[in-house]
Amino acid sequence: MTDYFYLIPIAIGVGLTALAAFLWSLKAGQYDDLEGAAERILHEETDAPRRN
């Protein structure tokens, strides 16, 4: 029973981290131009997405 006190928070914490990461990347505009991002990996210069 005591294992639950560690395992369940860890499991939910991992899920919440992933959710937070997704929401952050959505807000940061990382999904605005998926096709462009696929092409840009071939460019040499730094090419970070810009917030609007």
Next chain:
Amino acid sequence: MGCCGPGAELALLVPGACVPSEEVLLASRIVADGLRQTDLSVPTVHCGACIRTIEKALGELAGVESARVNLSTRRATVRWRCDGAPPPFIETLRQAGFESHLFDVEPDNGHGELSELIRALAVAGFAASNIMLLSVSIWSGADAETRDLFHWLSAIIALPALAYSGRIFFRSAWQALRHRRTNMDVPISIGVLLAFGMSLYDTTQHGSHAYFDASISLLFFLLIGRTLDCMMRERARSAVRGLAQLAARGALVLQDDGTQMYLPVGEITPGMTVMLAAGERVPVDATVSKGASELDVSLVSGESVPVCASVGSAVRAGTLNLTGPLTLIATATASNSFLAEMVRMMEAAEQGRSTYRRVADRAAALYAPVVHLTAFLTFLGWMYVSGDLHNAITIAIAVLIITCPCALGLAVPMVQVVAARRLFANGIMIKDGGALERLAEVDTVVFDKTGTLTLGMPCLVSAESIDSRSLSLAAALASHSRHPYSRALVEAAPDLAHPPLVFDDIAEQPGSGLEARSGATVYRLGRPLWALADPDCASGSASVVLAKDGRQLADFCFEDRLRVDAAVTVARLKENELLVEIVSGDREAPVQFVATALGVPYRAAVMPGEKASYIASLSGAGRKVLMVGDGLNDTPALVAAHVSMAPASAVDVGRNAADLVFLRQSLFAVPLAISVAREARRLIRQNFAFAVAYNLVAVPIAIIGDVTPLVAAMAMSGSSIVVVANALRLKGRQRVAMRAASDEPVSAVAVLEAAK
């Protein structure tokens, strides 16, 4: 063009219309102190190399802070600071090989809806997966305290997720109920809330069954459908908004003190003097006070031949000035111009149209009462049999959960999203799913002529019979003009790189033609009456002649060209037992020519209002009309029709009014869209039939009281998967249809040849 690929197939829009730098300034917006942002739509960008070329070319301009291309939306965003005129973005891009035009970023309401849905979907997905993990442990035998603990954890995760992700459904259901209607969201909301409430109560009572997983995964599945549907509409809207704006944003106004100022269209009042250069569009209704020119009125009235304008003639807002500069006196404000009149007619037509109810809502109107009645009867039945209130409620709610229209909620949007994707791949944008449903019902297709059946651009008739030296001479002259006939000549000439003669001095006489000197010889290209010393020598019906010192060298006839596969399109439509008609604002002769070539009935010289009322009379006779048109004069008819389509080259209002917009030149988009819509309708019906069959099996089990949360979860996911898989079948047939379509253009040309 930048390079190969699908982007290059996009219909080129109004070549040669120039953009004054004042207009660029007007369309830009200030993002920070002194920093301005301009959005450009670049329809031909499509690969990594294009991105680099554009970003480099724009980034090197003086004053530009940053330039970034969005490949998905085919748009470039430039940030710049500059006190005077803006840097020449459009010219720079043209030199780099990309056509571009200004893009108006409207305050984004739609985008907010999509990101709200995606966030709701993410939260529901997180909650559903975690609750499902806990539920699996319960189903595999966790009991007593462990089960209670897991139920409580599930409840803690479910409550915020339900509040956050569920509000999309609750809001819409509440809206519907408040207006005493019902939609799909009503049974969904009731089912989800009751399942959650009962599970919470059972958890406090240490019950063995809880439906937290069912209520949250139901939300998750439904949100997938909702989000895809929204993405589809968003994509179509952004593609349509990316097309060139065909109405003037503003004009150069001559002020009392003699200075010129660029004013937005809305600020031009009657009596103002407007300077209009060749290549610009008339901003408001006006009369000509100085100058002479020719006007392209094809988008406004449907007439294919340019109209002469000289001092005193009235010009309509939206027409394109072709050859010479004009000075105009405005006679109306923008809100009283022809365009505004059309918008008013559109609104009138809109009111006359019966409101269409989406298939899903009609299904829900039947479905919800049946489901709720069944649940209620189950409750009464169990009360009567066992007399145990808790047991009766539990079973009644299990009935609600099992019938909750998970499959039904996915059935329609999934099919429509797949259909929209398939149309998108063929260059057809669809504004919403309802349009697809209406398109499937169509039994009559009404075409406009100019710009729809034809390209709206003249082309040279029988170029091969003309002496090639004369033709290249004429083309060399014509390359100095933006008149449609000149463009047609340039296009028809084999090579322009080596003109046979070098002209010393070329001048365009608006309304007459071009005059050039080479030494002592005078060449004239234009109207026979003007170009020839003795007009009686003019041969036949030629509209343009090339003359050397007044003697005719060659004569040219022009004709508006049918779209490549107009004939095949019409034939295909007839094959599908659709009635095809032409209703045009153009004169009798050209309409008759096209109608005979295609073998369809026609009406010529129809006023815009008559077009709309004709469509309305067809609808009144019980016909479901698809209107295909591009001009300003078609827009009331587009709205009046059951469903409407417009080419990408249509006027702005027309594109906004139409339910579908096709981006490629081929008219084959029309039968393709109809056949996709019909197939989508078939699949939607299959999905409905499946949902009914599923309920016929599952509901009795639920009524008997044998449904556990495990059974509910399996039934729900199973039915959703079946429905989604069925929707994807539409995509599976794509390859066959595509191959058939790609064979068509060849035969289309053959049919056209035969028709001539």
